[in-house]
Amino acid sequence: MMSAPADLRNASNSLGKSLASEAQNRSVAIPPMPDYSGRVLAYTATAIIIVMGVWEEVFQTWHLWLVAGALVWPHVAHLLSRRTFLKNSPRIRQKMLTVDCVIGGGFIGCIGLVAIPSASAGLMMMFSALIIGGIRQWLIGCVFMVVSALAFLAVLGTADSFQSPLLTSLSSILATGFYICVTAFYSHQQARALMLAKTQIQNQREQSIALSHKLSKYLSPQVWQSIFTGERDVRLETQRKKLAVFFSDIKGFTELSEEMEPEALTELLNHYFNGMSEVALRYGGTIDKFVGDSIMIFFGDPTSRGQREDAFACVSMAIDMRKHMKIMRQKWRSQGIKSPLEIRMGISTGYTTVGNFGAENRMDYTIIGKEVNLASRLESLAEPGEILVSYETFSLIKDRIMCRDKGEITVKGFGRPVPIYEVVDFRRDMGPNRSFMEHEHSGFAMYLDSEKITGKERQSILNALEDAAERLRHEEDSARE
Structure with a gap:
């Protein structure tokens, strides 16, 4: 069985991850340069290259029609991807970029594979493919662009010269460089925003984990884990389950409280509760509540190892508490507390109602039922250092724990007298081999x-x-x- 601290750490991490994910979903979207703006910039750069090429007569006059297409296509693409049925396509960006690569290849074929303008157009297309879709989109874009360029070259043929004049080459380089710089600037801003968001999410995650650790102090670890990992809903609901119920209190605490200062009494009580809680968690008990100097613990919910093992774990915890009390008395005696404080304990096993009780805005995870009353009654009847158990509990543990018959008692809610037994010790610890x-x-x-x-x-x-x-x-x- 996982230890309570490990349960807390796992549940804390689960809560931290879920809250961090929620914070990430609520954070401001961090888009790259908008597709519409990037497309306008790229096609405007292409239009400038065409105009300079026609002006220096490296391109033919009819290529000016490509300028009109370059200036109109970004707006058409925007309408197609945002205002038509295509907007619902999950991969519309990659599909439109593939169309751009086909158009870019067609432009390279139309200008007859003139070196620098063709390289500029291809470079812009490949850069966009890498930014938007990664290596896969880059490979797809290359294939479509090459196929498109070869198709147009097959129809129109290559240029008389692959070299271009100075102004055409210079405008191609400057236009392409400007497009790449602007796109890189947006990518840099995006990276900075991502790092800032990552830091913010990490801080929120750390804060949520710290908060969850603080909240865990108000709940038993098993209940806390079942709630924050989603195993149990936080709503008013109960169920009937067979549980082992434990009650204990300190004999002579009232008299001691009259002798000690409140501060010293508080320190003693917290030391006692801390030690007993560690023992309870070690055996898997669900700590229900602390009332004055009393402790209520139950076994079997929210996790159970079976009725027999739950009862055995509960009685084993009580025996360990009795032993641990001797160590605590030694420490208290060294601090000047001479009163021999003893605990008395009662354990009952049976069906109880367990779950969330209270109001929608304030709930308490606890148990009710006649077995709870019986355990409380057994605790009040026990002598200092004594552990009293019901017959149901005795029948589940008698093969491993030595018990002594203590007769019968009458308890409200039970039609017949209830047999009770005193826990002596583990059978393995009896005799010379203890x-x-x-x-x-x-x-x-x-x-x-x-x-x-x-x-x-x-x-x-x-x-x-x-x-x-x-x-x-x-x-x-x-x-x-």
């Missing part, structure tokens, strides 16, 4: 879980125990003398 040992007196406390001790730590612990034993023997000998 891994857990504890011993506590005034001035001495020992908590030992040999399964959690590494090889390097073992020798250090042995040295400390030997030093303590030697000191106690020395003091005992001194007292006898």
Whole structure:
């Protein structure tokens, strides 16, 4: 099973990506130079080349008709691609560019393959194809332009000379250079805008992840993950499920609150809740709420490993909490808190109603039902350090956890007396092979879980125990003398 921190990270990343995608969709579109403007610029440059060629008599007079076509075609193309049924074509830009390549090839064929004007026209077409459609469109454009040029050359033939006069060559180079520079400027602006948008989206993504981490503090990780990954809708809905329900509180907390300052009491309570929450998340429990010094946790929703495993995980968590409480008492005692705080716990397993309760604008993900009341009642009946479970829970865990019969109790909502049991310990930890040992007196406390001790730590612990034993023997000998 994935750990709670890993669940949080995955869900946070999922939320960050979804919000970043939404921010990207809402961002201002970043178009390249408009097709209409680019086409007008390219065909105007071609018209200038034709005029200069006719004026210097390198082109024939009838080529002036091409000037009219060059000046009219951009507007016709704009109308075709924006005002007719073609506007719904998903690849209209590539298709219109292919037509431009055919026209460009036809122009090269019409002027008889005069070198510099032909190269200028071809260069503008190829540059546009690369900018708009990439390598694929460039290859397609080359093929259509060459085929068109060869077709016109076959009909009209080549020019008497492939060389062009100075003014025609110069105007061709300047017109083509001007078109490329303007297009490159738009491309540069587009790249800058893209980088700015990328930075903005990255910042929004980081902010959304940070915000999601903050929001996660108000929900159990399992609930938070199921909501923000889309597995569960945020709406008023409930369902019946068989859950293991856990309640605990601190025995003697009321008396302690009268003795301690509010600030110190708050620090102690937060330390207690933090430690217990880490234990609960380690076993996969869904933390429902904190009420005063009480904790409510349930197993089996939003994720479940089966009724038996959910009940076993719940009782295992309670045993671990009882052990962890001994460590916390040692720390509190070192801070001057002499009251031996103990927790009492109750666990019940059965069908409950789980889901979102409340109003449309303020919901609480929780559970209700008689099993919840039973778990709360068991917790209130438990002695300090005791874990009481219902018969349903006992039947699911008895093969792995030793329990002691505690008789029957009467609970409101149940027609018959309810058998209850006290949790002793894991069966594997009973007898001489047990891994857990504890011993506590005034001035001495020992908590030992040999399964959690590494090889390097073992020798250090042995040295400390030997030093303590030697000191106690020395003091005992001194007292006898």
